[in-house]
Amino acid sequence: MSRLSVAIDGPAGAGKSTVARQVAKRLGLTYVDTGAMYRAITWKALQNRIDLAEEGSLAQLVRETRIRLKTGRRGMEVWVDGMLVSEAIRAPAVTSNVSAVAGQPEVRRVLVEKQQELAREGGVVMDGRDIGTRVLPEAEIKVFLTASIEERARRRYHEWVRRGYSIDMEDLKKEISMRDEKDKNREHSPLRPAEDAVHLDTTGLSVEEVVSSILELCRTKV
Ligand code: C5P
16 A cells, blocks of 8 residues: 555544544555644744735745654654744644635645655655645545534644643634634635545544544555
């Protein structure tokens, strides 16, 4: 299965990264978290106090930035210009601004090119919003993961609590819905399922159940 490409798309909190990481591990493929790349650019733009509505500065920033995704012992590591930012890119300020950055066409052009380069030889499980539609339209397996807003907020809530933060469930729901709206309604590569994607509603399903369904789909392709 080493050359297989698996595209996993869906809204925020649908469980994409947890599931994609597991699928990659079980099949011996490389996991690519494309959301982390948009977050990395957002993080750097905030650090450099760049006006996020200013297309030219963001375009220059994305062209100059080196992003590396590395699977380390403690999960996936994200490096920006030689600095480890895996935790920093999950900060609330990054989360609330990332959709605006991801809506800029030049940011998408540069990052999509990087993502396609990472998948050139196949052998990847990639998750995001436009993987099946734009980044890897030829992927052998395309999955669109969804879950109810309550379930997605609950999962994010537990994730934050595990990492030692206290957070309000209603605020989380609002943040997730707002991000979904922006991602679905943007002009460039909006969040939507590819025509040939398999839809999986993960509400009430365990990680293992979702992973098994995707592994089963992969088996039909070899
Ligand atoms: O997956 P994650 O929630 O970390 O993604 C953060 C944001 O990055 C999304 O809300 C979306 O705005 C953007 N994104 C995107 N295209 C992708 C992956 C993420 O626009 N392929």
